[in-house]
Amino acid sequence: MQALTNRVKAVDRKPMSLLERMYLPGIIKGMMITFSHIFKKKPTINYPEQKRPFSPVFRGLQILNRDEEGRENCTACGLCAVACPAEAITMEAAERQAGEEHLYREEKYAAKYEINMLRCIFCGLCEEACPKDAIYLSETFTPADYQRKQFIYDKNDLLIPHPKENPEAYSKALGNRPKKESVN
Amino acid sequence: MFLTIDLAFIIEKLILIVVVVSASLVIAMYATFAERKVAAILQDRRGPNRAGPFGLLQPLADGIKLFFKEEIIPNFSSKALFILGPALAMLTAVMTSAVIPWGDKVHFFGRDISLQIADINIGILYVFGVVSLGVYGIMIGSWASNNKFSLLGGLRAASQIISYELAMGISLIALLMITGSLSLKEMVLQQQAGHWNIIYQPLGFLIFLICAFAECNRTPFDLPEAENELIGGYHTEYSSMKLGFYLFSEYINMFISSVIMATLFFGGYDMPFVNEASFSPNMAALIGIAALMGKVVMFLFFFMWVRWTIPRFRYDQLMHLGWRILIPLALFNMLATGGVILYFHK
Numbered sequence: 001m002q003a004l005t006n007r008v009k010a011v012d013r014k015p016m017s018l019l020e021r022m023y024l025p026g027i028i029k030g031m032m033i034t035f036s037h038i039f040k041k042k043p044t045i046n047y048p049e050q051k052r053p054f055s056p057v058f059r060g061l062q063i064l065n066r067d068e069e070g071r072e073n074c075t076a077c078g079l080c081a082v083a084c085p086a087e088a089i090t091m092e093a094a095e096r097q098a099g100e101e102h103l104y105r106e107e108k109y110a111a112k113y114e115i116n117m118l119r120c121i122f123c124g125l126c127e128e129a130c131p132k133d134a135i136y137l138s139e140t141f142t143p144a145d146y147q148r149k150q151f152i153y154d155k156n157d158l159l160i161p162h163p164k165e166n167p168e169a170y171s172k173a174l175g176n177r178p179k180k181e182s183v184n
Numbered sequence: 185m186f187l188t189i190d191l192a193f194i195i196e197k198l199i200l201i202v203v204v205v206s207a208s209l210v211i212a213m214y215a216t217f218a219e220r221k222v223a224a225i226l227q228d229r230r231g232p233n234r235a236g237p238f239g240l241l242q243p244l245a246d247g248i249k250l251f252f253k254e255e256i257i258p259n260f261s262s263k264a265l266f267i268l269g270p271a272l273a274m275l276t277a278v279m280t281s282a283v284i285p286w287g288d289k290v291h292f293f294g295r296d297i298s299l300q301i302a303d304i305n306i307g308i309l310y311v312f313g314v315v316s317l318g319v320y321g322i323m324i325g326s327w328a329s330n331n332k333f334s335l336l337g338g339l340r341a342a343s344q345i346i347s348y349e350l351a352m353g354i355s356l357i358a359l360l361m362i363t364g365s366l367s368l369k370e371m372v373l374q375q376q377a378g379h380w381n382i383i384y385q386p387l388g389f390l391i392f393l394i395c396a397f398a399e400c401n402r403t404p405f406d407l408p409e410a411e412n413e414l415i416g417g418y419h420t421e422y423s424s425m426k427l428g429f430y431l432f433s434e435y436i437n438m439f440i441s442s443v444i445m446a447t448l449f450f451g452g453y454d455m456p457f458v459n460e461a462s463f464s465p466n467m468a469a470l471i472g473i474a475a476l477m478g479k480v481v482m483f484l485f486f487f488m489w490v491r492w493t494i495p496r497f498r499y500d501q502l503m504h505l506g507w508r509i510l511i512p513l514a515l516f517n518m519l520a521t522g523g524v525i526l527y528f529h530k
Contacts, residue, residue, distance in 0.1 A: 027490075027494060030494065031490065031493045031494075033493075034489065034492060034493040035226075035489070037226050037228055040228050042228050043228065044229060044230050046233075
């Protein structure tokens with residue numbers, strides 16, 4: 001019969017030679033192979049101690065951003081909630097009162113801002129929709145909790161640490177975020 | 185007083201027994217750890233490394249876990265036998281260490297203390313007897329479980345032991361023809377003076393090694409507990425520390441057969457290229473123990489290395505290998521050894 005491709009390999013059906021039937025050379029060969037694996041590099045990463053570097057476009061948990069003086073960027077415009085395909089974001093707007101200028105950057109702010117992390121699909125559309133650079137996706141991932149309701153993150157969970165009061169935590173939360181020089 | 189009891193002798197032996205038994209338990213414990221580490225390394229993994237530095241506390245954690253597991257004795261089992269099974273497996277595993285010479289002698293408090301619990305003149309026969317008893321632990325446990333998978337495992341263990349015990353015994357006869365003694369101590373002394381027995385008996389050693397694998401129920405002969413056909417084999421119904429005893433006795437058996445092989449074929453506590461007489465007796469004994477342990481570690485690694493390389497035999501292949509290859513080979517080895525001894529009048 002004509003072979004259909006040039007990759008055909010004939011199966012060797014010869015009876016085993018004495019050496020093969022003795023079985024021991026085969027065992028020794030196999031054991032040499034396993035022995036050589038002692039010296040091979042292990043691909044495992046010791047996870048909690050070592051971490052794999054992320055790609056610059058990695059999308060983790062959301063963070064609500066502040067500006068350099070520590071004022072919240074969010075104006076509760078609702079564009080992120082509209083953009084969200086999973087409808088994970090809810091918010092309530094409020095007007096900034098006199099004396100709150102150091103807390104909120106503009107006249108309107110989000111009094112309540114919640115993301116349901118069980119609904120969120122980490123698509124990053126909220127970040128794209130935001131005109132104020134108020135929300136972005138960080139490199140944090142694998143949230144874990146005992147109760148489902150704990151996965152509805154409110155402002156306490158989402159806000160980035162204050163850059164003045166807690167600069168260390170702020171820079172840590174910021175990570176090596178590459179893009180955006182602040183859009184005003 | 186007609187019967188003088190040497191109290192110091194009894195204390196000395198008691199201490200030795202406690203030390204040897206606890207040492208073999210600790211070694212078996214760490215053999216489980218080593219097994220997992222070796223398996224991991226041979227498969228490019230890391231193995232247990234969370235409990236303590238390098239995961240060294242892992243066996244302790246495993247032991248604690250086994251103790252806290254729920255103890256289940258099935259309703260349909262025969263309870264007394266169900267408990268007797270693992271107890272017997274453990275007992276016979278530990279008992280074997282009694283006749284093994286762990287070293288020459290140490291000199292303490294003006295006494296020469298032999299590092300062997302009992303130097304009986306039929307040492308190797310005792311080992312064989314006790315090791316054969318070991319399979320009763322498996323058989324009783326599997327029978328008492330009243331479960332078809334357990335029973336199949338027990339049946340396999342029994343027939344496997346019978347098939348391989350024969351070849352093992354015959355291969356040993358050839359060795360005994362050379363040494364002319366059944367005492368393990370005597371064999372070590374002979375090897376210390378002359379050459380290691382492996383030089384005279386390479387084929388005998390190979391047969392003995394294969395049979396030792398089969399007796400320990402280690403891969404490629406682990407059919408009694410073939411997990412993918414028999415669930416857990418003979419220990420399917422066992423849980424908690426009873427299961428622990430079964431698993432543990434396997435490792436003790438492995439340790440003991442490593443010691444036996446080192447003693448019979450590799451000079452026991454004889455350190456090669458070192459003249460023990462040039463050291464003080466205590467130092468020489470220490471070197472001897474270290475040499476024996478070094479050989480044992482090598483054998484243990486070999487056991488594990490084989491386990492993580494070779495797949496399990498099919499049952500008919502196992503029987504074929506035992507009855508139609510190893511026994512004729514062992515017989516041939518025995519006859520050839522006898523012929524050579526007769527010819528050279530050695």
